[in-house]
Amino acid sequence: MIRLDRVTKRYPDGTDAVADLSLDVATGELVTLVGPSGCGKTTTMKMVNRLIEPTSGRIFLDDEDITRADPVKLRRRMGYVIQSGGLFPHRTVLENTVTVPSLLGWDRKKARSRGVELLELVGLDPAKLGDRYPHQLSGGQRQRVGVARALAADPPVLLMDEPFGAVDPVVREHLQTEFLRLQQELRKTILFVTHDIEEAVRLGDRMAVFSMGGRIEQFDTPSSVLGAPANDYVADFVGADRGLKRLSVTEITPDDLELPPIVHLDDPMPEALAKLRAAGSRWAVVLDDAGDLHGWVDDRVGTGTVRDRARRMEAWVPVHASLKQAFGEMLQHDAGWIAVVDGDRFVGVLTPARLHEALRRSIGAEERDIPPAEVVLDTIEG
Known part of the structure; x- marks a missing residue:
């Protein structure tokens, strides 16, 4: 969808903001550009929509060389989101949302309908917020309006320049979650600039790690960048705690799980206790007749039925959740295990x-280019 071929941006004083850069973004892919301030990542993104003109090289959109296209028409084919949404202060939320459709000549009714649809899509109530002005919104709400505006004309490409950088960490995480939900539904082709390595890891299908001078040191999946940094620069940039960061991009698999003793709601407690003793365990998972999770029971009381003694399961995650999510649940509930x-x-x-073994297998698989299940972990006993 997007391809940069040996693109350079050189300023009159001879400084190269971007040097001989080649990059490709597949249709429906979200690529994050990450690196220190001044490394050329925003310049790279702005060359894609010709807000900055490249000095040399070519940029393609669907095999069309856009360095020869009308820049105004080009920008109307791309959504653009910046910090704080970049909203027009004198226009209402709904008017901001339909900016591009209006410029493209959509009739008023169609444009308004599209604006209402998109505000709902990003989780804003158009009946309550549509007639407000940007200064009457929270930072997170303004960012949502910015995303809605970028999507209004249904562009195939979104360019996002640190869109969540101006909000507090709690709102930022919530916006990231909502944005991932939207991307799963819409599958836009996205270039996403950020200075936050954790954001780049969480959001990107692939990530490009920039160094000063607009050079890409590594362009790969987040798990590869964290598990096998290409050089010392990348290793230093992603940090010594890259193993912990990798938790967020490593999914739980069935091979990571244990099967504890299982009892059912109508089992007599003496039978349940006998099953626990045979397994050498002090607790069991409680299922109903359909095999659905009901809770858990321990060995402290041996009378009545399991139904009478079962406790609510507080710590659980869905299958294919990340190891980070699982670890967070363990810490939140002070749990020695969690249900999946x-x-x-x-x-x-x-x-x-x-969980630790799953992380080690994931890193080992990346380093050796083999499936995680084939990784043999070294142990003290081994």
């Missing part, structure tokens, strides 16, 4: 030891 479910169906439990 597929809908309501119980799949297994993840323990801290298994």
Whole structure:
């Protein structure tokens, strides 16, 4: 969809903001550009929509050399989101949202309908907020309006320049979650500039790590960048805690789980206790007759039925959740294990030891280019 071929931006004083850069972004892919301030990542993105003209090289959009296109028409084919949304202060939320459709000559009714649809899509109530002005919104709300405006004409490409950088960490995480939901639904082709390595890892299908002078040191999946940095620069940039960062891009798999003793709601407690003793365990997972997770029970009381003694399962995650999400649940509930479910169906439990093994297997698989299940972990006993 987007291809940069040996693009350079050189300023009159001889400084290269971007040097001989080649980059490709596939249709429906979200690529994050990450690096220190002044490394050329924003310049790279602005050359794609010709806000900055390249000194040399070619840029293609769907095999069309856009360095020869009308820049105004080009920009109307791309959504553009910046910090704080970049909204027009004298226009209402709804008027801001339909800016591009209006410029493209859409009739008023069609444009308004599209604006209402998009405000709802980004989680804003057009009936309550559509007639407000940007200064009457929170920072997170302004960012959502900015995203809605960028999507208004249904562009195939979105360019996003640190769009969540001006909000507090809690709102930022919520916006990232909502944006990932939107991307799963819309599958736009996105260039996303950020200085935040964790944001780049969380959002990107691939990430380009820039060094000063607009050079890409590594362009790969987040898991590859974290698991196998291309050089010392990348290793230093992603940080010594890159193993912890990798938790967010490593999914739980069935191979990571343990199967504890399982009892059912109508089992007599003496039978349940006998099952626990046979397994050498002090607790069991409780399922209903359909095999759905109900809770858990321990060995402290041996009378009545399991239904009478079962406790609510507080710590659980859905199958294919990230190891980071699982680790967070463990810490929040001070749990020695958490349940993993597929809908309501119980799949297994993840323990801290298994979580650590899953992370080690993921890193080993990346380094050796083999499936995680084939990684043999070294142990003290081994």
